[in-house]
Amino acid sequence: MTIQGAIMQSLEQRHISLDAMRGFAVMGILAMNIIGFAMPEWAYVTPAAYGTDTLADKMAWAFSFVFIDGKMRGLFSLLFGASMMLIIDRAEAKGESAAQVHYRRMAWLALFGLAHYFFIWFGDILFLYAIIGMIAFRFRNWSPERLIKVALIIFAVGLTLWGLQFGGLQLFQYFATQPDANADMARQFRALLASADLAFNIAPDLALHRGSYVAITMDKINEWSTPLILVVQSASETLPLMMIGMAMQKSGFMTGAWDAPDYQRWVKRMLPVGLLLTLVLAVWMVAVDFDQITALAVFYFWGGVPRMMLTIGYAALLILLIGRYHSYPMLSRVAAAGRAAFSNYLGTSIVMTTIFYGYGFGLFGDFGRAGLWPFVLVAWAIMLLWSKPWLMQFHYGPLEYLWRSLARGKIQAMRR
Numbered sequence: 001m002t003i004q005g006a007i008m009q010s011l012e013q014r015h016i017s018l019d020a021m022r023g024f025a026v027m028g029i030l031a032m033n034i035i036g037f038a039m040p041e042w043a044y045v046t047p048a049a050y051g052t053d054t055l056a057d058k059m060a061w062a063f064s065f066v067f068i069d070g071k072m073r074g075l076f077s078l079l080f081g082a083s084m085m086l087i088i089d090r091a092e093a094k095g096e097s098a099a100q101v102h103y104r105r106m107a108w109l110a111l112f113g114l115a116h117y118f119f120i121w122f123g124d125i126l127f128l129y130a131i132i133g134m135i136a137f138r139f140r141n142w143s144p145e146r147l148i149k150v151a152l153i154i155f156a157v158g159l160t161l162w163g164l165q166f167g168g169l170q171l172f173q174y175f176a177t178q179p180d181a182n183a184d185m186a187r188q189f190r191a192l193l194a195s196a197d198l199a200f201n202i203a204p205d206l207a208l209h210r211g212s213y214v215a216i217t218m219d220k221i222n223e224w225s226t227p228l229i230l231v232v233q234s235a236s237e238t239l240p241l242m243m244i245g246m247a248m249q250k251s252g253f254m255t256g257a258w259d260a261p262d263y264q265r266w267v268k269r270m271l272p273v274g275l276l277l278t279l280v281l282a283v284w285m286v287a288v289d290f291d292q293i294t295a296l297a298v299f300y301f302w303g304g305v306p307r308m309m310l311t312i313g314y315a316a317l318l319i320l321l322i323g324r325y326h327s328y329p330m331l332s333r334v335a336a337a338g339r340a341a342f343s344n345y346l347g348t349s350i351v352m353t354t355i356f357y358g359y360g361f362g363l364f365g366d367f368g369r370a371g372l373w374p375f376v377l378v379a380w381a382i383m384l385l386w387s388k389p390w391l392m393q394f395h396y397g398p399l400e401y402l403w404r405s406l407a408r409g410k411i412q413a414m415r416r
Contacts, residue, residue, distance in 0.1 A: 017256045018086070020322045020331055021315065022079050022338030023387075027380050028072030030348050032064060034372045036123040037352040039365060040205035045299055047369070048290035049200045056370035064369070065285075066278050070303065073125070074311030075318075077238050080129055081136060081245025082254040088140055102137050104407040106130045112346075112403065117227050118220050121349040127227040128234055135235075136242045144247035151240035151247075158236020159304045166297035173293050198292055206365045213359040237304065241311065248315070256323050263316045270313030277306035336388035340397030344383050347399075351379070392416070 035044045035051070042049035047061045084102065091101040113127030139147060175181060176189035192198060208219055220226070248254045281298050288294045325331055337344055354360035355375070367375075390397065394414050396404060405412045 015086075015255045016326055016331075016335050017319050017322050018079060018082060018254055019335035019338040020326075021075060021254075021318050022083075022341045023334035023336070023383075024318060024338070025072050025076040025079060026337060026341040026344050027334075027383060028068050029076060029345070030379055031068050031376050032070075032072065033123060033348070034352065034376050035369070037121065037349075038356045038363070038367055038372055038375075040200070040202050040209075041122075042200045042202070042205075042292075046285075046290045046292050046295035048292065048295070050202055050365070051367070051369050051372075052290075053368055054370065057368040060369035060373065062282055065282050066275065070307040071310045071314055074237075074241055074307060075314055077129075077241035078245035078248065078311065078315055079254075080133065081242035082249035084133060084136065084242070085140065085246050085249040088137075098140070099137070101407070103134065104409075105403070106133045106137075108403055108406045109133070112399075114227060116346060116349060118224075119217060120346070121353050122220055122223075122226065123349075124227065125230075126345075128230050128238060131231050132235060132238045132242060135239060136246065139243060139246065142246075144251045147243045147247035147250075151243035154236055154243075155240040155304070155308065158240075159301065161236070162301040162304070166293075166301045169293055170297050173291075193292075200292070209356070209364040210358040210362055213357070216357060216359070233300075237308075241308075244312070254315075254319070256319050258319075260320060260323070263320045266316035267313055267320065270309045271317065274306045274309030274313055278303070278310065281306070330384075333384040333388045336391050337383040339391055340383075340387045340400060342403060343397035343399040344387065348379055348383075 032044075039050050043051050047058070052058055052061055087105070088098045088102060091098040107130070110127050110130035113124050113130055116126055117124040139150070142150075172185075172192075173189065176185045208216060245254070252258060281302055285295060285298060322331065352375070356362075356364045358364065387397070393416060394401070395416060396412070396414065401412060401414055
């Protein structure tokens with residue numbers, strides 16, 4: 001092999017820690033997205049809205065809430081920031097314009113995200129990642145310390161704003177529901193609960209998603225601003241996580257370069273406290289019978305800190321486990337699923353909407369939370385079965401290949 005070839009091979013070498021973590025993340029994201037595929041939108045925020053009729057359903061909600069909800073998406077955000085740094089470094093090592101490479105990738109990702117939202121599923125995060133990724137690029141030359149410091153400031157400011165909004169709403173609820181509450185305040189609170197923003201409105205959602213493809217698509221076109229709203233709502237969490245992921249990549253954290261005791265310290269710092277706080281939130285939700293105002297406050301505000309802690313704790317724990325079990329065949333399959341994460345993410349959207357929406361098998365709203373887990377497990381098995389054999393024959397997953405070719409402006413070599 002020539003020196004140039006050896007350099008290119010080194011530049012293209014995948015870090016199994018990144019790939020395997022991405023595989024776990026994309027699988028975990030499906031475990032939460034299944035609620036959005038199969039149930040009315042409010043079901044994702046509170047089980048009081050839909051799909052929690054049995055003890056098994058309640059246990060399924062509790063498991064997902066404590067261990068999965070928001071943490072896998074957070075892990076994916078960390079990995080997005082880390083991968084962004086990896087691609088920037090590779091572009092610069094090849095003498096390419098890192099800005100040109102990055103912004104082309106993000107522009108095409110944004111278009112994929114909009115196509116995903118309008119024509120497949122409303123729960124797209126690709127557009128969000130593309131826009132936030134464009135912003136995060138501006139910080140690529142910062143030191144890990146500065147990235148983390150500014151990320152935590154952004155996160156704290158965003159959390160404070162959510163706290164003012166939803167903390168205020170909870171105070172309003174408290175005073176309006178007291179036995180001696182002012183009659184006018186109580187009336188205003190009842191009107192708020194009946195408003196379009198807080199009423200569950202399950203029947204229209206069921207009718208829409210049990211209907212035709214045209215009706216579902218037109219509804220999303222009518223709600224064309226939703227991807228932009230998601231960017232505004234999620235920026236104060238997604239951008240800090242990407243910046244922390246960039247810092248982790250720069251410091252060697254993400255590639256397993258730290259000593260095992262360092263990762264163990266972060267696991268001990270983050271996981272026990274994060275799990276305890278999340279468990280307290282789960283008990284609170286049960287105690288108030290999954291009240292929608294409390295659920296929204298937990299979703300946007302109270303859950304922010306424990307979610308961040310668990311995301312970082314999971315990253316440290318997974319790197320430890322991957323380092324120890326990297327030679328296991330199953331881990332290589334998870335890593336392959338992570339290398340084809342784009343294809344697996346969009347592929348599950350296509351498959352699941354076909355299963356649950358009216359233009360497919362029409363099963364929308366027919367299953368409780370526990371009953372959706374078999375769909376998740378089968379989808380996981382398919383991801384693990386197809387990804388590795390495919391990548392043994394080809395350099396990229398199908399959609400990764402399309403994305404790379406479009407971003408590069410030329411057809412890429414596909415077959416190994």
